[in-house]
Amino acid sequence: DIQMTQSPSTLSASVGDTVTITCRASQTFSHIWLAWFQQKPGHAPKLLIFGASKLETGVPSRFSGSVSGTEFTLTINGLQPDDFATYYCQDYNLYSPWTFGPGTKVDI
């Protein structure tokens, strides 16, 4: 399986900040199969982005995704109080097992 790493593991930020989370894959794969999820304590994860850069319906436009080689980035422009959560990237190659990254916790 492809292994995913995320950095940082924890990120301290303030409301209004722009934050960037990076996800790296152990091998090259099609960027169309990279998703980002947000999870708050006690809740199931929520899909934010799929296809590396496509915003899921209903997700605020302050969230964006990009890719460069095997490095994927989730950016939150203008952090809101509701955004303090843990974020996971996921490889979802349709022909292989799927993998989540280890997560990045965004806190105050």
Place this chain on the structure above:
Amino acid sequence: QVTLKESGPALVKPTQTLTLTCTISGLSLRTTDWRMSWVRQSPGKALEWLARIEWNDNAIYSSFLRTRLRISKDTSRDQVVLTMTNMDPVDTGTYYCVRMHPYSDWGQGILVTVSS
């Protein structure tokens, strides 16, 4: 609207086999272009993808747990079933049934504790 509900035992003993059922509403498993996964999360830990089954009966497993897992579907009941053998305390966690890629619909999760 698709809803997913997990059911199964809250407590299993070490070495036992866990069987979890996901009952699906709002989607017939007789249709195509769907993928149902099981994802688990140990307390305070990251999400872990376990297995998926697709409309065409294709079943794919985590390489790390492949030998212990089996996923199946019952189209007549619109259910997806996961079995995990040889349960261990490290398998304690919340198990989610998920429709994803396309879409992203999550069940509420079921907490399974492995303890003697």
